Amino acid sequence: MNFLNEVSSLFPSAVSLASGRPSDRFFDRLNPQVLLNAVNVYQNDSVGGHGGAHGWAHLLQYGRTAGIINELVAQQVQCDEGVPASADRVLITSGCQEAVALCLPALCPEPSDVLLVCNPTYIGAIGAAKATGVAAAALSNSEPCLADAIELAVLQLRQKSQQARAIYLIPDFDNPTGRVLDADERRNILQVCARHRLVVLEDNAYGLFRYDGDPVPPMAALDEVGSVIYLSTFSKTISPALRVGAASLPDTMFGDAAARRSLWEDLVRRKSFVTVNTSQIAQAIVAGLLIQNGGRLGDWIRPALDWYRENRDIMLCELDSVFSPFSDQIRWSRPSGGFFLTLDLPFRFGADCADECARRDHVIVTPLSFFALDNSQDCRIRLAFSAVTPEQIRTSVTGLGHYVARRLEQKLLRLRDGGARG
Template identity: 35%
Template sequence: MTRTVHSRFELRAAELHPSVDDPALHSMTFLNEVSHRYPDAISLAAGRPVESFFELDSVHRYLDVFCQHLRDDLGYSEEEVRRTIFQYGRTKGVLHHLIARNLAVDENIDADPESVVVTVGCQEALYLCLRALRSDDQDVVLAVSPTYVGLAGAARLADMRVLPVREAGGIDFDDLFSVLRHARGRGLRPRALYVIPDFANPSGVNMTVEDKRRLLDVAAQQDFLVLEDNPYGLFSDTDERPPTLKALDTRNQVVYLGTLAKSALPGVRIGYAVADQEVVTAHGTRTLFADELAKIKSMVTVNTSPIAQAIAGGRLLEHGCSLVRANARETEHYRVNRRHLLNGLADRFRRGDPDAAGVSWNSPTGGFFVVVTVPFAADDALLERSARVHGVLWTPMHHFYLGDGGLNQLRLSCAALPPEQVDLGLDRLHALVTESLTASRKGAKHQC
């Protein structure tokens, strides 16, 4: 079984785990490549948070504030402070009590700090959940589609199949029942449903409170967990935000996935899971699902950088653990930008204008994203042309669909841009759409 000794060792891609060839990855790679090839194009594509409020000095301040909290509020000695910040530490993290306090203050969620697992971004939390829930290849996860691309990636790493459920402006219950029935008919076990109920990525859509309650009832009847991901719920047009699924969860059916990437700093890479479900062992003993997730975490990243946690913790502490208060400026920025984007679309694509026939968009009341529907294919080729000829980037929606869909849709983000850039971006998008409409009309005439 020896082979010719090459001068250099080579690997064959076909002999690597199939996840490295995942369509979701190719999507991300393609989108990154386009934005790299056209660095001067205005990006209505990027989902990153606004940067203009970042201050280097704040890092020093946050770290000091957190250390002072350890001394003053938790009674730590200097030695204990240094050990907490610098040494290997608790697998579930050192920020759990502040996250629990934040969830109480901002979301009316009553979370036991012991049920909180601090993770390296929300992506790790998602991976831990799927890895834990996939005991064999009959276990599957459902996801409202279109969805966050990281869901498909995490599932692929856990070798877990994802079954799409139609969105229909929230969640299509008929389709949910149908997917559950078909899955069980094929001997599969639906373990969880992944959903972003508030100002979703990519759709901007919200589930109604009524639908949230109904989803919890269905999950209870049909015995699956709900993985609620909530990166954008904070950034709402109205100060009266609707309750999250977790706030409505009286039966421990919801694993709540949070991130401080959008609400504190992306650069700390801090996310978390609230996993308060009880796990019953063969011996009848009970643990928390959070502790099972922590076991898996100990094999992936051991623990989350306590220095990074401390910096995020300082930001929480400076605002009484309220991210609503901490993000007053950011939320206002996103509100202004979103309205600017929606008004800008209305100005450029007027109802009744034959040059805008078939162009429509939704009107999210929060979050980072707006979806535009067009009467032609908004595919990768059009994005490439848009970047090259018109100097504007957006995201083809089909990348977010599990399976088919979204070919006539674009996702626009206005999170990171100043308003004048949004205007310029929309002017360029308008030129692209007009050109494409003309081309498709010509094509239609040709066909006649």
């Protein structure tokens, strides 16, 4: 993360396809008056509000650690995402990132406990595991499906006297790959996890941003045994500056209601020592916007959704036109939602290459090795299309094309040199 920030500031004229930010253009809808109005709407709400002058004091005070807008958030994940959430099982967190960082050590408290992750996976999850001292093991990419890879990892860890306790997954529009797990894959994974009592941490930061095809039910909606903790965030739908996210726990943990209550209490206790409570002003803004939008965000995000879809299409079109001469060597994904796509290159692309590409070709991309636990992703990059304009997409893909053409030429020259010498 620091590297990308540094590259961006070193090369301010380069177009950044590195950051998975929501586009700034939709923040116009959130001017100070709108934000204040949202707070007022929440305060005057009959369910959660504390109207009048006392209401302001309430928001400005320290607050309930588990959050104050749990009812509305439970309703939102239920309406927008079909997750059977209930207020007494929702923990409001300072973004999804805090939810991950709280859950990992709570689910993997012993030194022999292990978190399973896809390889590559969201850098923030790997980072949170490191920061909280939780061991992470990468699932093999050679198994035909994730459920098999999980089974294999559980058994391999057992041989080393380690226990897989949880798996972190982004089933919808994965960061960094953009991949979606289909309903069968989700069910198979749930079955394996139930058999081994593995908790699924389902991170659905991008789930509402589907551009085509039918939505697949979240794993939390398919969960029949109480194995899925559902993580959501308002960072991509409203604004990341608010730092409001949530963890929704199942009714029971593997059928045990007391185990769920004790996990809940553990998470609240951990949060009380980390951020004490999530900003109540930020929670009130989210709540007010939810109330104004009938408890759901589907309509609210529509303009952004259309914009991101258009950006995805433009990026795919540019990739098709710039890279079609190299299509035997370079492949790119066609995501049906989310903020990212990936490119597979016929050469290694690390931090040094990102630096050169920014300096000479004025485009910043993210090496997938940043999201990996081994070197299997060294020849892949991630392009984010959410926070750029169509014009920037065109110039940046052209720039990337120049970079790739140069690398391929160098590769060819090296091969010829080698051949001549050999």
